[in-house]
Amino acid sequence: MYLGLNMNLLPVHVSAVIPAKNEAENIEPLVSEIIEQFGSRNDFEIIYVDDGSTDSTADKVLLLSLKYPGIVRLVQHDFSVGQSTAIHSGVSLAKGELIVTLDADGQNDPVDMLALINKGESFEKGADYCVAGYRRMRKDTQWKRLQSRIANKIRSRLLNDNTPDTGCGLKVFPKHTFLKLPYFDHMHRFLPALIKRQGGVIVVMEVSHRNRQFGQSKYGMWGRLSAGIIDMLGVIWLQRRAKLPNISEIYPNE
Numbered sequence: 001m002y003l004g005l006n007m008n009l010l011p012v013h014v015s016a017v018i019p020a021k022n023e024a025e026n027i028e029p030l031v032s033e034i035i036e037q038f039g040s041r042n043d044f045e046i047i048y049v050d051d052g053s054t055d056s057t058a059d060k061v062l063l064l065s066l067k068y069p070g071i072v073r074l075v076q077h078d079f080s081v082g083q084s085t086a087i088h089s090g091v092s093l094a095k096g097e098l099i100v101t102l103d104a105d106g107q108n109d110p111v112d113m114l115a116l117i118n119k120g121e122s123f124e125k126g127a128d129y130c131v132a133g134y135r136r137m138r139k140d141t142q143w144k145r146l147q148s149r150i151a152n153k154i155r156s157r158l159l160n161d162n163t164p165d166t167g168c169g170l171k172v173f174p175k176h177t178f179l180k181l182p183y184f185d186h187m188h189r190f191l192p193a194l195i196k197r198q199g200g201v202i203v204v205m206e207v208s209h210r211n212r213q214f215g216q217s218k219y220g221m222w223g224r225l226s227a228g229i230i231d232m233l234g235v236i237w238l239q240r241r242a243k244l245p246n247i248s249e250i251y252p253n254e
Helices: 024-038 057-067 083-093 110-121 142-159 175-179 187-197 221-240
Strands: 014-020 044-051 072-077 098-101 129-135 171-174 201-207
Touching: 014 024, 014 083, 024 044, 024 057, 024 110, 044 057, 044 083, 057 072, 072 083, 083 175, 083 187, 098 110, 098 175, 110 129, 110 171, 110 201, 129 187, 171 175, 171 187, 187 201, 187 221
Parallel strands: 014 044, 014 098, 044 072, 129 201
Antiparallel strands: 098 171, 129 171
16 A cells, blocks of 8 residues: 655645546546635645556646645555445545545536535534535436435435435545544445434535536446345444433533
8 A cells, every 4th residue: 555645844734535446547636626616725635546547647746746746645555445444444544624525527626626625514513514515406317317316315214314416426524523433444435423423513515516527427326225235224323322422521510
């Protein structure tokens, strides 16, 4: 596993974590858009997690890390272990306290990213929350949109996670919140439910959705569906066993 090092001496506040598998052609355009959206802000970094790609994804990210030192970083898995693990690797190594996740295919528009970040920054320090994107007008096939609507309705009804589109890759949450969550494969699809389980606030914001310019989806719909049913039962089990005590520290009278 190769871990890119951030040489930026300025404190990093926002870490954009992007899991990527064979997305070489989409890397440079997305990085350019993200940097453009941050504008004069110099408190961010972009972490690409190469999940066992067999194309030139890692090479593309490394070249951009030379072009944008201290901003673009590469984390690399020797073989593909899935999107949830890729996100977990990126968040664990992030320098920033505020995490924004995006899909590597460019379908999430970085223009929407700052609105979600601004909403996240409005919470008090130490709060647990998730600002989740909602792709009301999805640029997918009719069959894929139908599957997603059915899956989201079932999930929302069973988990009561207040999120109409949990599959949207654009989300903002604190690093400390994510690291408190139970880790398991496919957990990224249940982030709102898991964060709500520990008393966090869920905010949904409508975002745009773009056509994919290069390549094709790397994670199959049917594979997600079969795993999702099992994982959903596990999340329901976790929810029913959650305990949220009110904690206060008692000091002796002096």
